[in-house]
Amino acid sequence: xxxxxxxxxxxxxxxxxxxxxxxxxxxxxxxxxxxxxxxxxxxxxxxxxxxxxxxxxxxxxxxxxxxxxxxxxxxxxxxxxxxxxxxxxxxxxxxxxxxxxxxxxxxxxxxxxxxxxxxxxxxxxxxxxxxxxxxxxxxxxxxxxxxxxxxxxxxxxxxxxxxxxxxxxxxxxxxxxxxxxxxxxxxxxxxxxxxxxxxxxxxxxxxxxxxxxxxxxxxxxxxxxxxxxxxxxxxxxxxxxxxxxxxxxxxxxxxxxxxxxxxxxxxxxxxxxxxxxxxxxxxxxxxxxxxxxxxxxxxxxxxxxxxxxxxxxxxxxxxxxxxxxxxxxxxxxxxxxxxxxxxxxxxxxxxxxxxxxxxxxxxxxxxxxxxxxxxxxxxxxxxxxxxxxxxxxxxxx
Amino acid sequence: xxxxxxxxxxxxxxxxxxxxxxxxxxxxxxxxxxxxxxxxxxxxxxxxxxxxxxxxxxxxxxxxxxxxxxxxxxxxxxxxxxxxxxxxxxxxxxxxxxxxxxxxxxxxxxxxxxxxxxxxxxxxxxxxxxxxxxxxxxxxxxxxxxxxxxxxxxxxxxxxxxxxxxxxxxxxxxxxxxxxxxxxxxxxxxxxxxxxxxxxxxxxxxxxxxxxxxxxxxxxxxxxxxxxxxxxxxxxxxxxxxxxxxxxxxxxxxx
Amino acid sequence: xxxxxxxxxxxxxxxxxxxxxxxxxxxxxxxxxxxxxxxxxxxxxxxxxxxxxxxxxxxxxxxxxxxxxxxxxxxxxxxxxxxxxxxxxxxxxxxxxxxxxxxxxxxxxxxxxxxxxxxxxxxxxxxxxxxxxxxxxxxxxxxxxxxxxxxxxxxxxxxxxxxxxxxxxxxxxxxxxxxxxxxxxxxxxxxxxxxxxxxxxxxxxxxxxxxxxxxxxxxxxxxxxxxxxxxxxxxxxxxxxxxxxxxxxxxxxxxxxxxxxxxxxxxxxxxxxxxxxxxxxxxxxxxxxxxxxxxxxxxxxxxxxxx
Ligand SMILES: Nc1ncnc2c1ncn2[C@@H]1O[C@H](COP(=O)(O)OP(=O)(O)O)[C@@H](O)[C@H]1O
Ligand SMILES: [Mg+2]
Numbered sequence: 001x002x003x004x005x006x007x008x009x010x011x012x013x014x015x016x017x018x019x020x021x022x023x024x025x026x027x028x029x030x031x032x033x034x035x036x037x038x039x040x041x042x043x044x045x046x047x048x049x050x051x052x053x054x055x056x057x058x059x060x061x062x063x064x065x066x067x068x069x070x071x072x073x074x075x076x077x078x079x080x081x082x083x084x085x086x087x088x089x090x091x092x093x094x095x096x097x098x099x100x101x102x103x104x105x106x107x108x109x110x111x112x113x114x115x116x117x118x119x120x121x122x123x124x125x126x127x128x129x130x131x132x133x134x135x136x137x138x139x140x141x142x143x144x145x146x147x148x149x150x151x152x153x154x155x156x157x158x159x160x161x162x163x164x165x166x167x168x169x170x171x172x173x174x175x176x177x178x179x180x181x182x183x184x185x186x187x188x189x190x191x192x193x194x195x196x197x198x199x200x201x202x203x204x205x206x207x208x209x210x211x212x213x214x215x216x217x218x219x220x221x222x223x224x225x226x227x228x229x230x231x232x233x234x235x236x237x238x239x240x241x242x243x244x245x246x247x248x249x250x251x252x253x254x255x256x257x258x259x260x261x262x263x264x265x266x267x268x269x270x271x272x273x274x275x276x277x278x279x280x281x282x283x284x285x286x287x288x289x290x291x292x293x294x295x296x297x298x299x300x301x302x303x304x305x306x307x308x309x310x311x312x313x314x315x316x317x318x319x320x321x322x323x324x325x326x327x328x329x330x331x332x333x334x335x336x337x338x339x340x341x342x343x344x345x346x347x348x349x350x351x352x353x354x355x356x357x358x359x360x361x362x363x364x365x366x367x368x369x370x371x372x373x374x375x376x377x378x379x380x381x382x383x384x385x386x387x388x389x390x391x392x393x394x395x396x397x
Numbered sequence: 398x399x400x401x402x403x404x405x406x407x408x409x410x411x412x413x414x415x416x417x418x419x420x421x422x423x424x425x426x427x428x429x430x431x432x433x434x435x436x437x438x439x440x441x442x443x444x445x446x447x448x449x450x451x452x453x454x455x456x457x458x459x460x461x462x463x464x465x466x467x468x469x470x471x472x473x474x475x476x477x478x479x480x481x482x483x484x485x486x487x488x489x490x491x492x493x494x495x496x497x498x499x500x501x502x503x504x505x506x507x508x509x510x511x512x513x514x515x516x517x518x519x520x521x522x523x524x525x526x527x528x529x530x531x532x533x534x535x536x537x538x539x540x541x542x543x544x545x546x547x548x549x550x551x552x553x554x555x556x557x558x559x560x561x562x563x564x565x566x567x568x569x570x571x572x573x574x575x576x577x578x579x580x581x582x583x584x585x586x587x588x589x590x591x592x593x594x595x596x597x598x599x600x601x602x603x604x605x606x607x608x609x610x611x612x613x614x615x616x617x618x619x620x621x622x623x624x625x626x627x628x629x630x631x632x633x634x635x636x637x638x639x640x641x642x643x644x645x646x647x648x649x650x651x652x
Numbered sequence: 653x654x655x656x657x658x659x660x661x662x663x664x665x666x667x668x669x670x671x672x673x674x675x676x677x678x679x680x681x682x683x684x685x686x687x688x689x690x691x692x693x694x695x696x697x698x699x700x701x702x703x704x705x706x707x708x709x710x711x712x713x714x715x716x717x718x719x720x721x722x723x724x725x726x727x728x729x730x731x732x733x734x735x736x737x738x739x740x741x742x743x744x745x746x747x748x749x750x751x752x753x754x755x756x757x758x759x760x761x762x763x764x765x766x767x768x769x770x771x772x773x774x775x776x777x778x779x780x781x782x783x784x785x786x787x788x789x790x791x792x793x794x795x796x797x798x799x800x801x802x803x804x805x806x807x808x809x810x811x812x813x814x815x816x817x818x819x820x821x822x823x824x825x826x827x828x829x830x831x832x833x834x835x836x837x838x839x840x841x842x843x844x845x846x847x848x849x850x851x852x853x854x855x856x857x858x859x860x861x862x863x864x865x866x867x868x869x870x871x872x873x874x875x876x877x878x879x880x881x882x883x884x885x886x887x888x889x890x891x892x893x894x895x896x897x898x899x900x901x902x903x904x905x906x907x908x909x910x911x912x913x914x915x916x917x918x919x920x921x922x923x924x925x926x927x928x929x930x931x932x933x934x935x936x937x938x939x940x941x942x943x944x945x946x947x948x949x950x951x952x953x954x955x956x957x958x959x
Pocket of ligand 1: 435437438442
């Protein structure tokens with residue numbers, strides 16, 4: 001009994017620690033953030049070698065409700081923690097939006113093992129559709145977002161179709177080409193603003209309450225970002241939940257089988273066409289929604305938010321966090337968004353940093369911060385079978 | 398005896414090479430051995446049956462139904478499962494996940510059910526786990542304790558067992574085994590013979606085509622043998638009949 | 653008529669610039685089964701080196717003092733190409749060797765990242781690096797005779813490409829090292845078995861490919877008469893497209909592919925109203941179609957995956 005309470009509080013403390021570390025990264029200077037991340041890498045590596053990480057996973061997994069509660073509370077209190085600082089809230093919102101895109105991209109990179117170099121095109125498709133419909137056609141932003149989602153899915157089919165026939169380098173070239181065609185088409189389409197982008201995108205409204213009005217909560221005046229913060233993180237929670245359920249279902253398993261060996265997968269009864277297209281369409285749907293929200297949040301979108309380098313950043317997020325690991329992907333997206341924002345002061349070094357970070361990660365931690373894990377279906381049964389490390393070892397083809 | 402699988406004058410060409418030539422073949426409720434020298438087209442024939450290759454000419458019937466032009470996943474859904482000559486498990490996935498893949502064709506959960514009706518999805522998976530573990534126990538109980546380990550850490554004989562278990566866990570009507578004992582020593586080969594015999598003992602409703610080079614395996618478990626050479630069927634009958642056949646002897650000794 | 657001929661000439665020159673980087677992609681793919689995504693940036697880095705030698709570092713000026721101008725030009729370009737060869741070999745060590753034999757996604761990403769690093773380093777540390785530069789006129793600009801179509805510069809660009817391809821042809825088919833490269837690209841295991849020093853051959857391949865890339869970068873900069881730090885991204889992509897259309901791994905495919913892509917681009921620009929904006933779109937669409945329907949390219953061999 002005492003042991004149980006002990007484990008309970010330990011689980012709570014570790015989640016709290018992660019939240020606090022993230023908060024420190026968010027609110028302090030670049031250098032501090034980098035030190036926190038370096039520390040995290042060291043702790044993770046040492047923990048893995050000593051098999052502690054596995055126990056932490058189990059600890060957190062056994063007390064899911066508590067930990068989710070702590071994280072929810074953390075998000076809820078974040079506006080007060082940062083004392084209504086709208087810039088920090090902006091970073092947090094962007095972290096949430098990018099996390100959604102990264103979760104979608106992970107269906108392709110982590111699921112079926114195909115690097116899609118056009119996630120920014122999905123993201124842009126959602127943003128441009130929704131912005132265009134609400135600015136030029138006067139459609140409600142909510143409906144616009146829905147249309148953005150649908151159009152992104154259409155693009156998902158367009159990009160996903162080649163993935164059925166091409167793999168590896170060829171697929172990378174196809175997706176890069178489609179990404180560049182997407183940007184070129186936007187630049188050359190004056191009716192959606194061309195190189196000037198779309199300004200004046202309206203915000204969401206609920207019964208006359210615009211999301212762009214500041215709110216007073218608990219006697220404290222908070223900037224309008226708070227509305228979007230809660231909206232984005234509610235969505236992120238839902239999308240992460242869905243991603244996790246997919247991962248633990250027969251669909252996620254089928255994706256992994258295709259990654260490992262498409263022919264074997266087909267011989268197990270997996271419909272390669274539908275299953276791979278699904279990975280692209282679901283990923284596009286995630287990115288489409290995120291893009292639409294981005295447009296309605298910032299009220300301006302321009303082509304530079306959706307170009308090839310943005311795609312590379314999304315890919316970095318997934319690889320840094322850990323492919324096919326939902327918490328890992330979100331962690332990667334959140335961390336990189338924060339670093340990216342802090343690098344605004346050194347904007348000349350931004351891309352250079354991405355290049356170097358990517359190479360370093362690929363060399364020293366190719367599986368990311370939180371590597372892909374063996375599926376554990378029922379927490380309770382598990383101890384009966386094996387206490388062996390559940391981290392996938394080796395694993396190159 | 399009702400025919401389970403029947404092929405009619407199946408041929409396949411790779412460029413100028415005719416790897417399978419006008420092959421008439423059939424199997425009922427039995428274990429059929431498929432033998433022949435290297436490169437005689439045995440694996441290619443299994444690939445045609447399982448839908449990986451489309452034959453240049455000829456038809457394949459399964460339970461009386463023409464499956465020649467079906468893709469592999471639909472052929473699996475109809476009830477033909479297989480293993481591969483070079484053991485092809487998903488090395489990064491756990492034993493259990495590999496077994497669950499074998500049950501994929503029996504499960505129903507779609508992506509939206511997985512998201513919105515997760516309890517039915519996990520119930521299905523739970524049933525699958527029970528079934529998988531039962532079959533694993535049938536082959537090698539030691540594997541159950543290692544069910545959550547990646548296949549990469551498992552020795553070859555057990556990998557072959559897992560691959561066979563993955564093929565039979567989804568209750569197929571016909572199982573195609575491609576050289577299940579290749580790379581095993583004689584002790585392990587004996588175990589493998591028992592394992593294959595166990596499949597039939599579990600359910601006589603499973604027919605097996607087995608490709609083998611090891612004639613003791615063929616003589617001990619098959620009821621009928623078909624010998625291929627250069628893509629053509631050169632002999633057919635019980636093992637002792639085929640073993641006495643002149644054509645077979647010359648093919649093996651260097652034709 | 654005049655217009656068509658001048659456009660054909662234009663396309664051939666563009667094809668020359670694409671071909672050299674396409675050959676680089678094919679050489680490395682043949683040798684190592686790997687696509688090195690940073691080749692465009694490496695080539696442009698070579699062009700920057702040549703520009704540095706002839707402007708800020710003043711090597712060209714001091715050479716011209718003692719030697720006739722064409723010869724000092726050749727020396728400067730040669731040094732630049734050697735620099736590029738060194739850079740590619742460095743890339744090989746830094747971002748390819750660590751990922752050998754691993755999942756191709758790792759080397760794919762690492763070479764893309766290396767391209768970004770090269771590009772950004774030029775942008776940050778070359779004087780005025782982020783602004784476009786006028787590329788020094790190392791090639792004579794005058795017209796040949798009275799014909800407005802034929803300038804010396806155009807002819808020399810085509811001639812240099814021709815010479816490079818011929819040299820490569822000679823090297824690959826007539827020297828022992830070249831034959832070893834071919835052997836490795838056909839069957840690595842067998843080549844090692846018969847005693848070919850794989851590692852040495854790979855490094856030589858990278859040196860040769862890098863040299864060609866340097867020349868390619870020089871020709872590109874001369875063709876456009878300008879140089880930007882981020883030109884390499886597009887240049888590399890086009891080179892990869894060229895190699896794929898021609899047949900990845902086939903050196904002659906890169907020539908055919910270069911011609912096809914260049915002709916499409918030039919003719920879309922010239923003959924379709926408002927086509928300038930869409931020339932790259934057309935080129936990329938062609939590549940996508942090739943990958944979907946003829947992935948082995950024009951001259952590549954069809955490989956069937958055995959099960
Ligand atoms: N995809 C393919 N492309 C070309 N030739 C093939 C292909 N698959 C098999 N072959 C050829 O068909 C012949 C039969 O091969 P296979 O069926 O593997 O023989 P085995 O009887 O040893 O299993 C061999 O000569 C092989 O090279
Ligand atoms: Mg075989």
